[in-house]
Amino acid sequence: xxxxxxxxxxxxxxxxxxxxxxxxxxxxVSACGSKNENAGPSGSAxxxxxxxxxxxxxxxxxxxxMLTGLGRFKEQFDQYLKQFAAKEKADKGIDVTYNLELPxxxxxLKTRLASGNAPDIFSFHAIFDGPTFERGGxxxxxxxxxxxxxxxxxxxxxxxxxxxxxGVPMESFSWSYLYNKDIFDKYGLKVPTTLSEMxxxxxxxxxxxxxxFMLAYKDxxxxxxxxxxxxxxxxxxxxxxxxDRMNKGEASLAELKDKxxxxxxxxxxxxxxxxxxxxxxxxxxxxxxxxEAAMLVTGTWYADSILKANPNFKLGLGAxxxxxxxxxxxxxxxxxxxxxxxxxxxxKAVAVDFLNYLLDDRDSSAFFEQLKFNKVAKxxxxxxxxxxxxxxxxVESGHSYLDQxxxxxxxxxxxxxxQAYFAGQVTQDEMIKExxxxxxxxxxxxx
Amino acid sequence: xxxxLRSKPWLSLLAFTAPALLLYTVFLLxxxxxxxxxxxxxxxxxxxxxxxxxFSNYVExxxxxxxxxxxxxxxxxxxxxIVVLQNAVGxxxxxxxxxxxxxxxxxxxxxxxxxxxxxxxxxxxxxxxFSTVLxxxxxxxxxHFLDQPWLGSSSMAFVSIxxxxxxxxxxxxMVIYIxxxxxxxxxxxxxxxxxxxxxxxxxxxxxxxxxxPAITVCVFLxxxxxxxxxxxxxxxxxxxxxxxxxxxxxxxxxxxxxxxLRYGYATAKSMILFLIILVITVVQVxxxxxxxxxx
Numbered sequence: 001x002x003x004x005x006x007x008x009x010x011x012x013x014x015x016x017x018x019x020x021x022x023x024x025x026x027x028x029v030s031a032c033g034s035k036n037e038n039a040g041p042s043g044s045a046x047x048x049x050x051x052x053x054x055x056x057x058x059x060x061x062x063x064x065x066m067l068t069g070l071g072r073f074k075e076q077f078d079q080y081l082k083q084f085a086a087k088e089k090a091d092k093g094i095d096v097t098y099n100l101e102l103p104x105x106x107x108x109l110k111t112r113l114a115s116g117n118a119p120d121i122f123s124f125h126a127i128f129d130g131p132t133f134e135r136g137g138x139x140x141x142x143x144x145x146x147x148x149x150x151x152x153x154x155x156x157x158x159x160x161x162x163x164x165x166x167g168v169p170m171e172s173f174s175w176s177y178l179y180n181k182d183i184f185d186k187y188g189l190k191v192p193t194t195l196s197e198m199x200x201x202x203x204x205x206x207x208x209x210x211x212x213f214m215l216a217y218k219d220x221x222x223x224x225x226x227x228x229x230x231x232x233x234x235x236x237x238x239x240x241x242x243x244d245r246m247n248k249g250e251a252s253l254a255e256l257k258d259k260x261x262x263x264x265x266x267x268x269x270x271x272x273x274x275x276x277x278x279x280x281x282x283x284x285x286x287x288x289x290x291x292e293a294a295m296l297v298t299g300t301w302y303a304d305s306i307l308k309a310n311p312n313f314k315l316g317l318g319a320x321x322x323x324x325x326x327x328x329x330x331x332x333x334x335x336x337x338x339x340x341x342x343x344x345x346x347x348k349a350v351a352v353d354f355l356n357y358l359l360d361d362r363d364s365s366a367f368f369e370q371l372k373f374n375k376v377a378k379x380x381x382x383x384x385x386x387x388x389x390x391x392x393x394x395v396e397s398g399h400s401y402l403d404q405x406x407x408x409x410x411x412x413x414x415x416x417x418x419q420a421y422f423a424g425q426v427t428q429d430e431m432i433k434e435x436x437x438x439x440x441x442x443x444x445x446x447x
Numbered sequence: 448x449x450x451x452l453r454s455k456p457w458l459s460l461l462a463f464t465a466p467a468l469l470l471y472t473v474f475l476l477x478x479x480x481x482x483x484x485x486x487x488x489x490x491x492x493x494x495x496x497x498x499x500x501x502f503s504n505y506v507e508x509x510x511x512x513x514x515x516x517x518x519x520x521x522x523x524x525x526x527x528x529i530v531v532l533q534n535a536v537g538x539x540x541x542x543x544x545x546x547x548x549x550x551x552x553x554x555x556x557x558x559x560x561x562x563x564x565x566x567x568x569x570x571x572x573x574x575x576x577f578s579t580v581l582x583x584x585x586x587x588x589x590x591h592f593l594d595q596p597w598l599g600s601s602s603m604a605f606v607s608i609x610x611x612x613x614x615x616x617x618x619x620x621m622v623i624y625i626x627x628x629x630x631x632x633x634x635x636x637x638x639x640x641x642x643x644x645x646x647x648x649x650x651x652x653x654x655x656x657x658x659x660p661a662i663t664v665c666v667f668l669x670x671x672x673x674x675x676x677x678x679x680x681x682x683x684x685x686x687x688x689x690x691x692x693x694x695x696x697x698x699x700x701x702x703x704x705x706x707x708l709r710y711g712y713a714t715a716k717s718m719i720l721f722l723i724i725l726v727i728t729v730v731q732v733x734x735x736x737x738x739x740x741x742x
Contacts, residue, residue, distance in 0.1 A: 015457075107704070110493045132708070136494040218578075218598070220687060277599040277688050278578035409706040420689025423600065438706075445489075445707045 061350045063098040066109055066119040070337065071102040076370045084357045088350065096350060113138050113342075120345040121354060126159050126169060126335040127405050135446070139166040140343040145352060147359040150377040154395070158335040158402060167340030168358045169376045174317075174331040174391030174400060175299035176229055178306070181314035183210060183294045191318040193326040195263060202271050205294055213268050214293035215276030215422075216284025223422055224415030226297045228406070229320050229332060230264050231256045236401035237328045243404050249443050253432040262428055264322050268297060269422050277423060289313050300387055301336070304372065317387040319394055331394045334403035335376075407442030410435055486715035491708040504715035514690055515716060518698040522674060525608070525694065529673045533613050534665055537620030542650075544621070545628050555625065559618035566615060570682035573611045574598070577683075601691035604684050608692065611679050616672070620665045627661030628654070656738075663735040667728055674724045695720050 067077065077100060085096040101119070103109070106129075112118050113136070124133055133139050141164040142148065148156065148165050159169045179191070187208055192198040202212045217223050234256045235242040245251035253261070273279070273293055282305075288296045289309035297320065306313055321329040339358060341351040358364060365380045374391075375382045384392065394400055406414065417431040426434070461468075486504055490497035508515050544554050561569065577597035585594035597607050631654050639649045655662075677696040680686060686693040686701070693701075699720070703713030 107492075114493055114495060116495070132491075132493065138493075218685065218687070220685065275578065275582065275596070275599060278574075278597065280574070280578075283578070408708070412701070412706055416687065416689050419687050420691070423688040425601070425689050425691065442707050445709060 059093070060095040060097070061347050063096060063121060063347055063351060063354065064101075064119040065098060065121045066101045066103065066112065067123040067339070068103055068106050068109055070123060071104060073371055074100070074102055076367065077102075080363070080367050081354075083363060084354055087357065088353060092353075094350060118342040118345070120347050120351045121339060121341055123170070123337050123339045124167070126167070126338040127403055128408070128411075130159070130161055130166065130338070131405050134161045134166060138342065140341055140348075142166065142168075142340070142352070142355065145356055147356045147377070150359050150379050152376060152378060154333055154400075154402060155335060155376045158333070159338055167338035168355050169335040169338050170358070170371075170373055171301070171337040172333070172335045172374050172376050173300050174333050174388075174395050175301075176317065176319045176331045177295055177297040178288075178300070178302075178387070179295045179316045179318050180288070180291060180293075181316045183291065184316065191316070192321055193329050194324045195267075195321045196324055198264070198321050199267065202267065206271065211271070211273050211293040212295060213272040214284055214288040214296040215269070215272035216279040216281055216287075216296075217276040217419055217422055218278060218280045218283075220412070220415030220419045222281070222284070222298060222415075223418030224411065225299070226265055226268055227261075227414055227418045229297065230322050231261045232332060232401060232404070233320070233322045233328055233330050234259050234261055236330065237325070246439065247443070249440050252436050254429075254436075257428060257432055260323050264320060265418075265421075277419070285309060299334075300391065303385065303387065315385075315387050317390040317394075319399055327399070330399045330401050331391055332403050333395060333400045407439055407446070409442045409445075410439035413438035482714045483718060485711050486718050488711040489709070490711045492703070492710040493708060497711065500711070504712045505719065507712065508716050508719060514693065515695075515698055517690070518693045518695045521692070522676070522694045525605070525676065526670065526673045528609060529612055529616075530666060530669045532609065533616050533620060533669050533673075534662070536613055536617040537665065538624050540617060540621040541624035541628055545625060555622070558621055561615050562618040564615075566678040567682050569615060570611055570679050573607075573614075574683055577607055598684055599688065601688060604688070604692045608676075608679055608683060611683060612673070612676065615679075616669070620669070623661050623665055624658065627658040631657040659735065659739040663732060663739065666735065667732055670728055670731055671724060674720065674727075 063081075065077075065081075067073075070077070081098050081100065085098070088094050088096045101108075109119075109122055109124070113122075113133075118138070124130065130139070139161070143163075143165045145165075147168060151159075151169070155169050155172055156165065158172075159165055159167055183189075183205075184191070187204055187210075189201050189204060190197075192201050205212045215222070231253060238259050239255060242251050242255065273287070279287070284296070285302055285305050286309045287293070289306045295318070300317060303315055306315060317331070319329045319331045339355065341348060341355060345351055358367075359377045359379070361379050364377070365375075365382055368375065368380060369382050372385075373382075374384065374388050413435045417426060417434050420426045421428065421431045487499060487501055488497045489500050489504075540558050544551055544558070547554065581593045581595075581597060585591055595603050597603050635653055635657070636649060639653045644652070675696050676694055677700065680692055680694050680697050681700075684692045686697050695716075699713050699716045702716065703710050
């Protein structure tokens with residue numbers, strides 16, 4: 001009896017062990033194997049792309065588009081794609097159908113790019129994602145396309161990475177701070193051009209019991225933008241080679257601090273609304289729209305939300321002064337959403353046609369107006385909003401500088417440390433040290 | 448013939464558990480093993496090519512990531528306080544509810560309701576309370592002690608996070624403790640009263656040992672869950688002000704999805720978290736199991 005039980009027990013144990021071992025090996029192989037699999041799909045895409053270039057142009061093409069975060073423009077893009085399909089049929093006899101995806105999470109695109117199953121056309125953020133995507137080889141060289149010549153020069157340089165144009169800029173902003181025109185008119189205030197004038201504006205507002213600045217510091221982007229506007233303006237006018245040296249790891253924010261970076265930061269922080277660390281973005285925008293403060297340091301991308309909260313709000317755009325030199329009072333010129341084509345797409349020809357159609361001489365202006373985007377090309381006639389007009393005036397008078405990419409970690413550190421500086425948790429030197437450290441770490445990781 | 452008789456029960460066991468085992472393997476086991484593999488690389492979730500870097504991710508987490516070390520100790524601080532607090536509150540609520548003659552189920556439902564809401568949504572609600580309701584109350588009534596920088600200073604933010612976590616979790620523990628309390632034999636309690644025990648002594652020396660299995664389970668659940676706290680911090684403070692309320696899960700999330708997109712490094716840190724939780728909970732369960740008493 002004893003011998004029989006012992007025999008059966010070992011057999012069951014052995015079988016279980018074998019099964020477990022097999023499962024583990026299978027899992028390990030699948031994890032390791034995935035690295036080599038990636039070469040497969042992109043290889044086949046390459047073959048079909050080169051094959052189709054040599055063979056006859058396809059009669060029927062299905063375009064896959066993935067435009068992250070643009071879900072609110074579904075109808076406009078649907079309509080524009082239909083117009084494009086009609087044009088392609090008329091000009092080249094190609095039937096174009098499309099599959100438009102509008103996810104709200106950026107990770108979906110990253111997964112598709114990494115797994116080799118990339119969409120033909122996708123959108124990305126020129127400043128945040130541009131450098132990373134370029135390093136991964138996911139951006140094409142569109143420098144010789146017809147649309148490039150139509151772009152406004154400053155905007156073209158924002159979408160140029162390593163000397164090549166990588167996409168069609170869609171959303172562009174000149175931004176610094178927003179102000180309530182009604183409040184300014186009521187007290188006869190003019191948009192300040194120097195730091196001293198700004199101090200006077202603050203004094204007048206305080207005398208009349210109006211809070212000068214709306215501070216919504218719960219989201220660390222807001223204090224980060226204030227610091228960013230300040231140091232970028234100083235670097236642009238006074239230390240022009242700072243960006244190059246910083247991206248080589250040879251500079252420090254301390255240089256900009258010595259040139260007065262914290263003057264405007266301290267002024268804003270000292271004259272703001274109560275309990276800013278508990279005021280979130282939505283809250284802050286709604287309160288600003290309802291007149292609880294005169295100025296808000298943020299970008300014009302919130303114009304829509306502010307006007308939704310108060311349709312009668314008169315929104316103005318001002319450039320943040322950083323010192324008493326009026327030439328240093330500038331707006332930041334930035335491009336965010338950029339649309340481009342996947343370099344190894346099998347439908348690259350038709351996709352590039354669509355990119356060119358985005359800046360079409362006839363239809364592009366109407367499209368951009370529907371999206372409420374600002375003009376990016378010289379051939380566009382778009383009715384600009386009043387604050388966009390103010391932004392354009394600053395740009396045309398030479399009071400602007402280009403937004404430069406800040407490494408992601410350093411950007412986060414900028415926001416978080418500005419928050420901590422406001423809360424009194426760190427000194428100016430500690431804040432600068434942290435941001436410098438995060439910047440250097442990012443550079444290390446990118447090597 | 449005897450061998451097939453023996454193997455049949457094993458096969459039928461496998462047949463019953465196969466669906467659950469399959470789902471577990473595919474959605475938990477294989478990703479975990481995949482994660483272990485990626486933790487030895489420097490993948491950023493986007494590029495096609497990555498390098499195998501061995502243990503350098505693990506070394507870096509301990510040697511040069513001061514924020515990770517900070518969030519480790521901050522989370523530990525939070526875990527210690529929350530385990531004690533949540534269990535104490537859960538147990539007191541259970542004792543109170545059990546001691547009532549009428550309306551027991553009404554109070555049980557009331558105290559359990561916070562647990563039924565989604566964590567994220569109820570935290571957003573609390574965020575509104577902290578930023579708007581409490582300051583207004585402090586201004587307009589005599590409750591001036593409510594005028595605190597609830598989310599504005601790191602020390603008060605810790606208190607706010609504790610408050611929201613206890614509010615959410617105590618109800619769940621209360622239900623477990625009620626079940627355990629109902630399992631304590633009446634005759635033992637009456638014998639203790641007859642022998643002259645005060646209610647306090649009766650609780651400590653008769654009731655508590657009898658509900659030890661429930662205490663083991665509840666402490667295990669609280670330990671396990673509180674190490675992984677994320678939604679409360681994400682919705683309430685966003686890790687702020689600055690980095691002062693960044694707990695481990697939030698630190699890992701930022702590392703993998705926000706900062707430099709270092710998936711490999713973030714996976715290594717989550718493996719470290721996994722090992723820490725594993726060690727602590729295994730120790731805790733074995734220690735408390737020894738103190739359990741059979742009726």
